[in-house]
Amino acid sequence: MINFYLNNSLFVLYVANNRFVTDVTATDGLWHHICVTWTSQNGDWAVYMDGAQKAYGTDLSPGVVIPGGGILVVGQDQDILGGGFNDPEAFMGEIAQLYVWPVELQPSDVMVLASTCAPYGMVEIFAWPDILGGLAGGLEPLPLVHFCRGQNPV
Numbered sequence: 001m002i003n004f005y006l007n008n009s010l011f012v013l014y015v016a017n018n019r020f021v022t023d024v025t026a027t028d029g030l031w032h033h034i035c036v037t038w039t040s041q042n043g044d045w046a047v048y049m050d051g052a053q054k055a056y057g058t059d060l061s062p063g064v065v066i067p068g069g070g071i072l073v074v075g076q077d078q079d080i081l082g083g084g085f086n087d088p089e090a091f092m093g094e095i096a097q098l099y100v101w102p103v104e105l106q107p108s109d110v111m112v113l114a115s116t117c118a119p120y121g122m123v124e125i126f127a128w129p130d131i132l133g134g135l136a137g138g139l140e141p142l143p144l145v146h147f148c149r150g151q152n153p154v
């Protein structure tokens with residue numbers, strides 16, 4: 001299992017029973033482009049904000065294989081497979097354009113994504129339309145916002 005979540009306003013990356021608490025935060029009320037990479041090879045990982053690498057490391061669950069066929073939970077913490085949710089652990093805020101790819105993005109890839117919002121040239125594991133199609137728990141989609149190229153919605 002891979003988790004990426006906020007704890008006390010800090011992003012935490014969790015992979016197969018190991019976690020790293022970063023000093024990265026994005027709770028200023030503005031839109032930010034967040035990207036997380038992890039690879040089983042050496043357990044290399046990185047957290048980027050607005051295209052810049054803010055935290056990185058190695059040896060986070062190296063060699064672990066994430067099996068296919070699972071589910072993606074956005075905005076909640078599942079304590080059992082597909083369940084065990086509770087309100088205090090819900091994400092409070094807005095998320096847009098979440099994608100998951102089967103490769104480790106490189107810093108130059110992330111910079112392009114963050115600065116241009118251009119599509120990444122690879123088939124994704126999860127794409128934003130897939131996620132919008134699976135909303136549950138009283139969530140509702142908001143009108144499209146334009147937060148690329150340094151713009152923040154007003």
Ligand SMILES: [Ca+2]
Nearest residue numbers: 077078079089
């Ligand atoms: Ca929980």
